[in-house]
Every structure is written in C-alpha cells, then in structure tokens.
Amino acid sequence: MFRYNNYFLLCGTALAMTLSVFTETSVAAPITKGAVHKHASHPKAGATVQKPVLSPVQHNRKAMQSSQPETIMVRQTRNVFGQAARQKQGISVTHIDAADLARHQVTDVKGLMNLAPNLTVQPQGASSSVNFTLRGVGLNDFTSNNTPSVMTYVDGVALPIGYMAGAAMFDMAGVDVSNGPSGYTHGQTVTAGEINVQTADPTKALHYGASEDIATYNRSITNLYVSGPITSNVQYRIAGFTQQGGGFQKNINTGQTLGNANKGGLRAKVAWQPDDKTNIVFSGNWMQDNSQATGVYNIQDLSRNTPAYSNNRDTSWGFRPEFLKLSGNEGQTKPSYNNTFWGAGVNITRNLGFANLTTISAFQQMYVHNLMDLDGTRYAIYDVDVNTNANMFSQEVKLASRNPQSRLQWTVGMYYDRTQMRSSIFNDYSQSGSRPYVQRTSYNQDQQAFSQYGHLRFALTKRLHLQAGLTHESDDRTLYNMRTMRYNTPAYPTPFDNRYGRHGALTNQFSGMGGIEYQAFNNLMFYGSIRKGFKPGGFTANNTVVESQLNPTKPESLLAYEVGFKSDYLHHKLRINGDAFWYDYHNQQMIGLAVIPRYGVVGQYVNIPKSRIWGVEMEIDANPIPGLVLHQHIGYERGNYKDFNAIDSTAVALAYIKTGVLSAQYKNFNNVDMGIPKLTLEGSASYKVKLGEAWGLTPYVDYSYRGSQLNIPGNNLYRLPAYFLLDAGLTFAPKSGKWSVSAYANNLLNRHYDVTRDTGLNGIFGVPGTPRMVGGRLKVDF
Secondary structure, eight states, rough: OHHHHHHHHHHHHHHHHHHHHTTTOEEOOOSOOOOOETTTTTTTTTOOOOOOOOHHHHHHHHHOOOOOOEEEEEEEOOOOEEEEOOSOOOOEEEEEEHHHHTTTTOOOOGGTTTTTTTTEESTTTTSSSSSEEEETTTOOOSSSOOOOOOOEEETTTOOOOOHHSSSSOOOOEEEEESSBBSSSSSSSSSSSSSEEEOOOOOOOOOOOEEEEETTTTTHHHHEEEEEEETTTTTTEEEEEEEEEEOOOOOEETTOEEEOEEEEEEEEEEEEEEETTTTEEEEEEEEEOOOOBOOOOOOEEESSSSOOOOSSSTTOOOOOHHHHHHHHHHHTTTTTTOEEEEEEEEEEEEEEEESSEEEEEEEEEEEEEEEEEESSSSSSSSSSSEEEEEEOOOOEEEEEEETTTTSEEEEEEEEEEEEEEEEEEEEOOOOSSSSSOOOEEEEEEEEEEEEEEEEEEEESSSSEEEEEEEEEEEEEEEEEEEEEEEOOOOSOSSSSSSEEEEEEEEEEEEEEEEEEEEEEEEEEEEEEEEEEEEEEEOOOOOSSSGGGGGGOOOEEEEEEEEEEEEEEEETTEEEEEEEEEEEEEEEEEEEEEEEEEETTEEEEEEEEEEEEEEEEEEEEEEEOOOOEEEEEEEEEEEEEEEEEEEOOOOOHHHHHHHHHOOOOOEEEEETOOOOOOOEEEEEEEEOOOOETTEEEEEEEEEEEEOOOESSTTTTGGEEEEOOOOEEEEEEEEEEESSSSSEEEEESSSOOOEEEEEEEEEETTTEEOOOOOOEEEEEEEOOO
C-alpha cells in the first residue's frame, strides 16, 4: 500500500510540474522575439507576472524542491513591425526606422522620397534647398522665403526654410511622415503634413559605434557616435558624420566630373535629471557643406539652340570671370555649395502629476552660398549665385495629460517662431540674347508667427473615441530693402537700379479638426476625420523689376476628409492598414508666370482659386515564417484644377512676334490634371538565415515605383517620366549584433531618371537621379 501511495504521489507531482511549466502569462510588448525564460526574482521589465494559486499537489512538489529557484515561463507577443501604439490611433503615419534609413544611405531628406507613399522631396533647381509635396500638396519655392506646405521638424523643432530642412541627417532614431493638415498638438499649422525627424538620445549605459560605407564613384559615408553616463543623473551623446565623393555627372564638352560631396557635421546632447520628475536635454549641432553643386542637363534651349542632351547624366557649365568676381566666387571653376549650419536648443520635460509640461527652445543659423549653372551649357545664359543669411528662434510650451487610462486625454500649447533673412541673387544672362546683362536682386525679410492649439480625445465608450482640435495662428512677415540692379553692359549702358518700399503680409486664421475612432475588435480599428489647415501667404522675391510683383499671395487652405482602418492578424504576423482621403483645396499657392511690359515673362507665385485631390493608401506588413519580413506600401492619388487661368508663355511669344508688344495671354486649365504622380509603390523583402547558433545572414530586396509627374501644366517637356528602382543587398552579422558587414547595389538596373525638371531663361533643364551604386558597409555597435 505504501508503494502505491508513493507511486500516485510521484505521478501527481510529475503532472503538477508539467502543468506548472505550461502556465503562461501573456505580456504586450511592441518589439519582442519569441518565448523567454526568466527567474521569478528577475522578471522582464514591464511584464506583470502573476503567481499561480498552488494546489495541494503543487505544494507537495514545492516542498520537495524548496532548494531550487522557482521558474516561470513568460510568453511575449511577437511583433516584428513595431509601432504597436500607433495601431490604436486614428492617424495616417509612415514610420521609417533607423535601420531602413541606414540601408538606403539616407543622408538628407531627399532620400525619404521613395520610402513613403505619395511623398515627393525634390531639390529646388540645382540648389541645396528642397521642396516637399505630400498627397499632391506642396509649394515649389524657388527663393525659400515662404512657409512650406510640409513642415520638417528635427527633435520637435520646426525648420521652415528649405535650406535648413535639406541639411544632413545623421545618428538617426527614426522618421515619421504624417499626412494631412496638422498643428493641433504641437508646432505650426500647415496644409499638407509633417516630416518628424528624431535623432538618437543619450543613453544611461555606455554605447559607442561607427560605420563606414564605401561605394562606386569614390563615395564614402562615415558615421561615429559615443553615448553614456557622466554621473548617475547626467548622460551625454556625441555623434558625427562625413560624406565624400559620389559625383557621377560628366561635362559633355570636357569630360570633367561633377557632384562630389564634401560635407560633415557634429551633434552633441546632454541629458540631466535634477530629480525624478524632470528631464532636461541640451543640444547643439553644426554642419559644413562644401560639396560640388548638382549639374543640370539641357532639355530645351531657345537662346542658342543647344541640342538636348540624350544622356541625363551629361552636363556642362561655364562662368564668366566678371560674374565670378562680382558674386564673390573668384577662383571657382565648377558649380559649388558653401553652406554652414549651426544651432542649439533646450528641451525640458516636467512631470506635474496630472500632466506633463514640455518646453522646447531652439536657435538655428545658416549661411548659404550656392553657385549654379542652370542652363547646363558652357554659355552664360542662366548662371545663378544665391547668398542667404538667415536665423530662426522658436519657443514652444505644451501641457499634456499623463494618464493614458483616463477617458479624457488633452493637450494645450503655444508656439512662437521668428525668422530673419537677408538674401541676394545674381543672374548672369549675358550670352542669352534676350537679356544680355547681369542682374542682382537683394532683399531682407522678417517673419514671426504665434500659434495656440488644443486637442481633446474622449472615450465615449471602451471602444468608441472622439477627437477634436483647434488651432489659431498669426503670421506676420515684412519684405524690405528690396533692390534690383542691372550692371552696365554694351547693350544696356544705363544702370537699372530699382528700390522698393516695405511690403507686409499678415495671416490671422483659425483651423480645426474632428475625428472618430472605433475599435471594432482588439485587432481592428476604424477611424475618420475632418481637418482644416492653412498656410500663410508670402512673397515672390526674385528677379523683381516692377513693384506689382511684390504683391503677396493669399493664404491657402485645405479641407481634408479621411477614413481608414488599422489591423493586425495571425498573432501580429500580418498587418494591413489603409486609408482614403478627399481634399478640397482653396487658393493653392503655385509658381506661375507674369508678363512684365518691356521686359518679358518672369516667375510669379499665384493663387489657384480651387482644386481637388483624392487618393487611397495601403500598408501591408507580413512575417509569415520566422526570419522572413515582407513590406509593401501603395499610394494612388489624383488631382484636378477647378478654377485656374494661367499665363500661356507660348501664346505670349506668338503674340509678341506678331505685334511686337508683350501682352498677357491666358489659358484655362479648368478640370486639367494637376500632374501629381498617380501611383507610388515601395516594398521590401528580407530573410534572416541562421548560420549555426552564433551567426546570421540576411539577404534583402527593396524596390520603388513613381508614376510620371508634371509640375507645370500644359507643357510635357516638364514631365518627369515614371521610373522603377531596385535595390539588393546582403548583411552578415553575429547574433549579438555588435557588428555587421553588408554588400549592396542600389538602382541595380541602372535606371536613368529625373528627380526634378524646371525652367531656366528661354529653356528647360532637368536634374538626374543617382545611377547604380555598388558598395559595402562595415558597422560596429557596442
């Protein structure tokens, strides 16, 4: 009998141990990798491990093994896609993490264009400034003195000047591209959306690393960082980068190369926690860009009838010594940049118990000097020198509720920014035939904006949430010291020197939003919103020969309707998000034309009374088997002008030939397609292969497709043809991830494509995209 009792006792103990091993507690975690075993005395941070109620048999087992530590298995939810919190928010955002940015060699915002749907980031001509378009909404700002439709933020600081926004990106934490009117929870209100750039923060443990990327055309990109503690409540991070080479363009006449980069930068951050409720981050940054400027290729030249270039990577240039001396470029032989950016900021966050108080103070300074040949020939038809000295100060104060479980969540805040700009633009038309002289335009612009915003999110029920937001902004800008000079030439012996008085533009408007979120199931949410945004008016500050050109544009406004869904399936192995939008666009700001008597046709910002844009977007992420990650973004959009009469330059030229008088000739573009790329695709596939227990090999393929784009309606010479890009690579790394070696080929098919097309004097030029780049990258990270 004693033997059988012992037998049943042993069987019961074994059964209890088996049941105990399979006792699990699920823990939500955004990025985890499989099941983890932890001692009960050291559970994973953030996990709630509940101790099971012990049966008599389990008590017996515990008594028998009291000398051994108790072990509980905690299974965490697998989610390789990250951004789990965003799946519960009714917003359309594309997140690009640091790994993707590094893989695509993204060193400035232009590299984001093929990583987010319906996003266009183009250089302004051949300059170092950039223009953004998101969902068809954007401004081609050739003087960079107007508020962009898409606002770029770096660590919460708005950069409203295209040159500042186009500066280098390095030591990144990630980038979020937010679609649609914004400004209800932070910063400034804009019509199109935001690009939020987040750089890496200091760490409480010592980390350091470096990467070296070497590719064809002698291109090299070097990154370094070190981060760690100074004391128990002070941490630091110092990061730097340099980029060299990469020039792939050739002078069609001499064979010289053009486009080599020569730039570098530093960033430092110090984080201080004076108590357990306060975090203060001091930051400073500096960047120098002495690169060769991008060359352009000739598409159409009516001045000297130079044949169009058959290869878009061909270019040419030629500067007259007199022009170089006049513009302060003596000794330069190639198009070039000489840009300096520096700034500093303080970000303070304080836990007040009921809310978090955040203040962000920042100052940014830039000195930009761009020498460009925008006719792409050896003649002085449209040679340009831009000198811009600008600074910006901004201050934001924000209060946001802390309790995420509260039915009512709220944010209120104020934002102020002030910019001061001094700019001069030299144009050498000496060999153009129609304007045989050098012209200089200079001006000063002061601008300040003050915004107030508030946002509420209320849980009507556990699954149904309502949102409302309101913002008010006053933007006041003044253009003064405006002067246009024409230097003495044989054809124009009398100097032309026009000075203009002060011109102001004041925008004072409200905008708002309302939204609804419905969590139909734990893995499926539907949302809808109505948002109105606006963008201040501004000035055309280039090539001004009559005062009427300085009349400011009106503010533009956008009424946006959007519906969408977010969903996760198969235990977070499949994510499908989608949305549809409809934009009612009023007073759209656009670069148009103006006819100046006895002078000619010049660029002029105009307002289009009404336009419409609609589209759909979809994001699909899949992790069907361990190690295999598939990603696909789809964007489709259409846009039409509804009330637009514009100058027809061809008709102006024909009328002048016939009558000898310059007169405005208009063409109606009602219901004409806006020319925005209809289809954008971006996808990737990667598969991590385990090589034993300690190593991994990850091959990957990325691709992108952009439909054709027409920036200026009615002339197909401006049309950017559609293009498809394919990248491939292979990464070898140990399981620890402390180092990796990669080989890659970007633009594997060596496609010829354009990133922008624009107008010169009596001509049209294009800027080419990067050819096939084959390279390797070594990265260490400790």
